[in-house]
Amino acid sequence: MSELKNTSPTSPPAKRSAKASRQNDPCSVARALNDVGDWWSLLIVRQAMYGTRRYGDFQKQLGIAKNILCDRLTRLVNNEVLKKVDIGEHGQRFEYRLTEKGKDLFPVLVALRQWGDKWNREDGDAPVRLVDRRLGLPVQRIQVLDEEGQPLTVSDVLSFNLPEIVAE
Amino acid sequence: MSELKNTSPTSPPAKRSAKASRQNDPCSVARALNDVGDWWSLLIVRQAMYGTRRYGDFQKQLGIAKNILCDRLTRLVNNEVLKKVDIGEHGQRFEYRLTEKGKDLFPVLVALRQWGDKWNREDGDAPVRLVDRRLGLPVQRIQVLDEEGQPLTVSDVLSFNLPEIVAE
C-alpha cells in the first residue's frame, strides 16, 4: 500500500548520466561508487548509522536541500542500501532504515573516518573514538590483513610501483 | 559520536561551494570525503594503486574528460594524496604518484571493493581477488575489530537503532 508510486512518472527526465553508465563497470570499486560514491549518499549512510531514520531529521542534521535528499534517499532505496518503511498509524509516515547491505558499509565508513582522523585532523580536535559496547574500548585500527593476520600495505598487494603486474 | 549534535546544518548559509564549506566540518568522515569524496577522485586513486602515474594514462584508462582530470589531479595534489613529480629529461614531463597519505587510502578502497563484490556482483563475474605477494594468498575480509580481535558490526558500536544511546 505504501508504494513508491511516484518513482517513474514524476522523477526528472531520467537521464543516462555518467553514473548510470558505470552500473556495469567490471570493477567492483566503480560499482560500489555507483551506489554510494557521491558526497551526500555516504553522509546519509553515516547519519543512518547514528540512528537517524526520518526524512526531516536527515534534512536538518545534514543541511541538505530537500530535493537532493529526496533523490538520494530514493536512489539508496533502489540500490537496497536503505529500505523505506511505512510506520504510519492511520496513514503513511515513513522511516528510512539501513538494510543488511547498508549496515555492511560499516567498515568503509570506519576506514574513511580513521583516514580522516589520521591525515586531516583539525588542530584542537581529538578524533572521535569509536567504542564498542561490550568492552567499552576503542575499536582497532582497520587494516588489510594477509592470511596469517599480518597487516598489508598497498605495495604488498597491488602493483603501484610495478605497472606491468596489473591486477585487473 | 559527539558531532551528532553539531551536525545540524552542516552547511551554514553556504556562500562558498559545498566542497569548500565542508573543509572544516567537525566530522572526519566529512573531511575525508572533502578530499576524495567524489566519483573521480577515488577512481584516480584506485588507478594510481594499480600503477598508473601519467596524465595520459589516467585519461585513457578512466575515460575522464581532460579538464576534469586536470582539476582532480590538481586537487589531489593540493590535498597531498598525490604528488606531482617532474621526470623530464630536458624539460618537464610529469608523473603523479601516491603520497603516504594516498597509499593510506588502501583500506578504504579494499573495503569498498569487498562491499561491491559482496553486494553488487555481476552475474558471471568472479570478484577480483587481491593476493598478497609474500604468501600468494587472498587478503582477509576487512573488518572492524574490538580490542580482543572480535569482529564488530555497526550495531555493536554505533547507535543505529538506539538513538538515545549516542556514543561519545
Added chain:
DNA sequence: TTGGATTGGTTGCTTTTTGCAACCTTTGTT
C-alpha cells in the same frame, strides 16, 4: 635538423546536477 607525433594541458560551449525557495497534499493535534 626538421617535421610529425605525443604529452599535458587550456578554452569555450553545452548539458546535468545542485541549491534554494515556494508551494502542495496528507497526517497528527487540539
Added chain:
DNA sequence: AACAAAGGTTGCAAAAAGCAACCAATCCAA
C-alpha cells in the same frame, strides 16, 4: 474544524561535468 508538521514536488538560478577544438612544449625518427 483549524492548524501545524511531515514528506515531498516544482521552477528557477548557479555550479559542475562533459565534449571538442586548440596549443605550446618535448620527444623521436629520418
